[in-house]
Amino acid sequence: xxxxxxxxxxxxxxxxxxxxxxxxxxxxxTLGLYFGLKKLNKRVVPVLPNKVPQIYSFLEGAELIxxxxxxxxxxVAIILDCSDIGRVESxxxxxxxxxxxxxxxxxxSNFSFGELNFIDPTSSSTSELVLKLLNELNVxxxxxxxxxxxxxxxxxxxxxRFPNTTLKTxxxxxxxxxxxxxxxxxxxxxxxxxxxxxxxxxxxxxxKLKKKDHLxxxxxxxxxFEEFDASEEDAEGAVExxxxxxxxxxxxxxxxxxxxxxxxxxxxxxSVDVKKIAMKFGGGGHINAAGFEIxxxxxxxxxxxxxxxxVERSNRDN
Amino acid sequence: xxxxxxxxxxxxxxxxxxxxxxxxxxxxxTLGLYFGLKKLNKRVVPVLPNKVPQIYSFLEGAELIxxxxxxxxxxVAIILDCSDIGRVESxxxxxxxxxxxxxxxxxxSNFSFGELNFIDPTSSSTSELVLKLLNELNVxxxxxxxxxxxxxxxxxxxxxRFPNTTLKTxxxxxxxxxxxxxxxxxxxxxxxxxxxxxxxxxxxxxxKLKKKDHLxxxxxxxxxFEEFDASEEDAEGAVExxxxxxxxxxxxxxxxxxxxxxxxxxxxxxSVDVKKIAMKFGGGGHINAAGFEIxxxxxxxxxxxxxxxxVERSNRDN
Numbered sequence: 001x002x003x004x005x006x007x008x009x010x011x012x013x014x015x016x017x018x019x020x021x022x023x024x025x026x027x028x029x030t031l032g033l034y035f036g037l038k039k040l041n042k043r044v045v046p047v048l049p050n051k052v053p054q055i056y057s058f059l060e061g062a063e064l065i066x067x068x069x070x071x072x073x074x075x076v077a078i079i080l081d082c083s084d085i086g087r088v089e090s091x092x093x094x095x096x097x098x099x100x101x102x103x104x105x106x107x108x109s110n111f112s113f114g115e116l117n118f119i120d121p122t123s124s125s126t127s128e129l130v131l132k133l134l135n136e137l138n139v140x141x142x143x144x145x146x147x148x149x150x151x152x153x154x155x156x157x158x159x160x161r162f163p164n165t166t167l168k169t170x171x172x173x174x175x176x177x178x179x180x181x182x183x184x185x186x187x188x189x190x191x192x193x194x195x196x197x198x199x200x201x202x203x204x205x206x207x208k209l210k211k212k213d214h215l216x217x218x219x220x221x222x223x224x225f226e227e228f229d230a231s232e233e234d235a236e237g238a239v240e241x242x243x244x245x246x247x248x249x250x251x252x253x254x255x256x257x258x259x260x261x262x263x264x265x266x267x268x269x270x271s272v273d274v275k276k277i278a279m280k281f282g283g284g285g286h287i288n289a290a291g292f293e294i295x296x297x298x299x300x301x302x303x304x305x306x307x308x309x310x311v312e313r314s315n316r317d318n
Numbered sequence: 319x320x321x322x323x324x325x326x327x328x329x330x331x332x333x334x335x336x337x338x339x340x341x342x343x344x345x346x347x348t349l350g351l352y353f354g355l356k357k358l359n360k361r362v363v364p365v366l367p368n369k370v371p372q373i374y375s376f377l378e379g380a381e382l383i384x385x386x387x388x389x390x391x392x393x394v395a396i397i398l399d400c401s402d403i404g405r406v407e408s409x410x411x412x413x414x415x416x417x418x419x420x421x422x423x424x425x426x427s428n429f430s431f432g433e434l435n436f437i438d439p440t441s442s443s444t445s446e447l448v449l450k451l452l453n454e455l456n457v458x459x460x461x462x463x464x465x466x467x468x469x470x471x472x473x474x475x476x477x478x479r480f481p482n483t484t485l486k487t488x489x490x491x492x493x494x495x496x497x498x499x500x501x502x503x504x505x506x507x508x509x510x511x512x513x514x515x516x517x518x519x520x521x522x523x524x525x526k527l528k529k530k531d532h533l534x535x536x537x538x539x540x541x542x543f544e545e546f547d548a549s550e551e552d553a554e555g556a557v558e559x560x561x562x563x564x565x566x567x568x569x570x571x572x573x574x575x576x577x578x579x580x581x582x583x584x585x586x587x588x589s590v591d592v593k594k595i596a597m598k599f600g601g602g603g604h605i606n607a608a609g610f611e612i613x614x615x616x617x618x619x620x621x622x623x624x625x626x627x628x629v630e631r632s633n634r635d636n
Contacts, residue, residue: 159477160491161505167495173478174488183488187479192587193564196534199524206521209514216514246511269510 004102004116005136011075013043015098018080018126019087020049024155024190027056027065029080029104029126031148034061036134036141045069049090058189059148071097079114081126083107104129124169127152131172143180150181151190158240159187163288198234201225205238205253209245213306214272216248219298222256232263243267250274252305254298262301265291277308322420322434323454329393331361333416336398336444337405338367342473342508345374345383347398347422347444349466352379354452354459363387367408376507377466389415397432399444401425422447442487445470449490461498468499469508476558477505481606516552519543523556523571527563531624532590534566537616540574550581561585568592570623572616580619583609595626 008014016033018026026048034046046065056062068091077098079085082105085092095101103114106129108121123129127149134141153173157165160173177183204227205218220235228234232255242251250272254262264281266274267289274290281304283292294301326332334351336344344366352364364383374380386409395416397403400423403410413419421432424447426439441447445467452459471491475483478491495501522545523536538553546552550573560569568590572580582599584592585607592608599622601610612619 154478159479160472160501161477161509163502165502165505167492170488170492170495170501174485174492177485177488183478184481184483187483188587191479192562194562196527196529196563196565199527199559199563203521203524203527206517207525209518209521211514241517244510244512245514245517247514269506 001118001133001136004118004133007076007100007102007116008037008042008078008137009040011042011100013045013074015045015047015069015071015074015077015095016080017047017049017069017077017088017091017095019082020089022048022050022053022056024056025125025127025152026081027052027059027062028148028150028152028155029130030065031059031061032127032145032152033078033080033130033134034064035144035148036130036137036139039139039145040137045074047091049088055190055193056151059151060144061148069094071095074098076100076102078102078104080104080130081106083110085113104133122166122168124164124166124172125152125156127156128169128172131176141176141179143182146176146179146181147186150176150183151186154183154186155190159191195234197228197230198236200228201230201235202238202241204228205235206241209242211247212302213309214249215252215302215306215309216242216245216250217252217254217302218242219254219262220256222259225256232257239265239267243269250305250309252302254301257293260297261293261295262298263291263293264301264305265289266305272309272312276312277305280308319436319451319454322436322451325394325418325420325434326355326360326396326455327358329360329418331363331392333363333365333387333389333392333395333413334398335365335367335387335395335406335409335413337400338407340366340368340371340374342374343443343445343470344399345370345377345380346466346468346470346473347448348383349377349379350445350463350470351396351398351448351452352382353462353466354448354455354457357457357463358455363392365409367406373508373511374469377469378462379466387412389413392416394418394420396420396422398422398448399424401428403431422451440484440486442482442484442490443470443474445474446487446490449493459494459497461500464494464497464499465504468494468501469504472501472504473508477509513552515546515548516554518546519548519553520556520559522546523553524559527560529563529565530620531627532567533570533620533624533627534560534563534568535570535572535620536560537572537580538574540577543574550575557583557585561587568623568627570620572619575611578615579611579613580616581609581611582619582623583607584623590627590630594630595623598626 037044052062071094101114103117106123110119208218239253251267253265268274278290278292281292355362370380389412419432421435424441428437526536557571569585571583586592596608596610599610
């Protein structure tokens with residue numbers, strides 16, 4: 001950490017970058033660090049490989065985030081929330097031209113690809129780590145910093161519900177609220193501003209729920225999306241709701257992308273490592289949240305998942 | 319507060335009671351205070367007018383809560399989370415026989431009906447106030463106390479999302495987690511253990527969403543409940559999801575109780591006081607959450623609500 005602090009203090013122009021398909025933590029940690037380093041009078045270039053999702057576009061400074069950058073003159077790149085550098089694939093070549101890369105992340109699978117690394121898998125989010133770094137840098141945290149970092153913590157913990165929620169999480173949240181984070185306003189903007197069609201497509205997924213073995217699942221067909229004029233993005237997060245069921249260990253949502261081709265999202269409570277299952281189908285993810293893509297008939301796909309779970313279980317029991 | 323502390327310390331046998339149809343805060347504050355006063359070696363009788371809802375029955379000590387009591391020998395009754403004593407209607411007569419009543423509550427409408435009162439409407443929950451009281455009593459907070467109080471705060475703030483979430487809320491939550499509250503386990507038990515039929519009936523409500531004026535609404539008919547073998551209790555909380563819409567200021571859910579007789583639940587974001595609307599139909603509630611019961615055709619009921627909102631708006635604008 002000391003080396004990272006020194007490097008930042010000695011740099012003039014700093015790139016901040018996070019991963020493709022940015023989530024609340026990617027956007028939040030990028031913006032929080034951006035406003036923090038601005039307080040140190042650094043020249044800062046905030047970048048995300050894709051446009052900031054509409055849901056986070058209300059955050060102060062979201063319009064300043066670029067989708068590309070010129071590596072010239074940049075002394076150091078701070079790469080946030082990326083378990084590997086492949087998460088910024090499209091900008092990787094340019095990134096490699098920057099002399100020093102600082103890697104700040106909370107994913108346990110991060111293999112320290114930076115010249116300097118600050119990895120803490122016991123942290124709820126990268127935003128929590130950025131807060132730590134800013135404190136080390138003696139940056140005075142104000143609302144412009146506290147709000148995005150709070151969003152990062154809030155979204156990565158599912159509003160303080162996921163198992164990554166610890167005492168440290170609450171200490172960080174308390175600190176941020178004390179320094180200007182508007183907790184309930186931010187929750188309203190992120191969680192209570194869904195388009196009608198997103199609620200309808202979630203409703204369709206829930207209404208069609210089925211249970212087989214220890215698995216609960218639902219299938220959203222192209223015809224469902226068409227009926228509500230909804231896109232796959234509108235069904236984002238729907239699988240979290242399937243996981244609210246007490247009757248199942250694993251929740252699976254199939255979203256049809258084109259005829260008989262599905263994006264499969266899986267969530268588990270405790271007992272099943274869905275990442276292992278997803279990897280068997282060429283996908284990946286975390287122990288409790290993973291996914292893959294596959295061609296086939298929905299019921300057959302579900303059957304093959306159940307089969308793999310059984311194999312996985314018997315491997316573990318032996 | 320000093321008088322309350324003295325009274326408790328000087329009492330031998332203490333009744334703790336909260337309101338009918340107990341929610342997470344009623345159950346949580348009752349259990350937290352129960353285990354707290356036990357640490358002071360008091361004889362404590364915990365009472366709720368109704369059985370502890372299944373969703374909270376996992377909490378340590380839930381099985382100790384009675385639905386009735388004998389007022390004999392009881393020195394003091396502590397009434398929790400009740401804006402008025404009518405909230406314990408069925409046990410009110412017995413309650414009146416107890417010499418001293420201490421009223422602890424966070425509802426702004428509480429009119430200090432106790433001999434001693436500890437009312438703080440800036441508090442997220444009664445559980446937050448019970449924590450304050452236990453600190454004043456120098457009770458050492460452990461897991462048996464921290465867990466139920468955390469559940470009270472978590473449920474009354476909608477997982478730190480509602481406008482009653484403040485710095486004090488996070489300070490209390492941090493304190494509780496530091497003293498043993500198992501945040502993510504408690505969230506899982508309360509939010510992720512829903513029966514399949516509850517998810518399906520929620521799905522039906524979302525799928526049928528309609529928008530009229532600034533109002534979003536859905537109707538659950540008797541036939542919907544029958545189709546999923548679900549009860550009104552299974553649709554509890556569904557109206558909160560309607561309120562996630564960005565396209566509407568007010569969300570309304572009609573649940574058919576018997577042919578053409580509806581329980582109407584309303585939620586609002588900021589601009590409409592739904593309590594005022596509900597009161598026009600003989601109901602009540604809070605500014606952002608209210609309800610009433612009514613006979614009629616769904617579309618007509620919705621029309622009459624829209625009409626009242628318009629009247630309310632024009633009154634305010636004048």
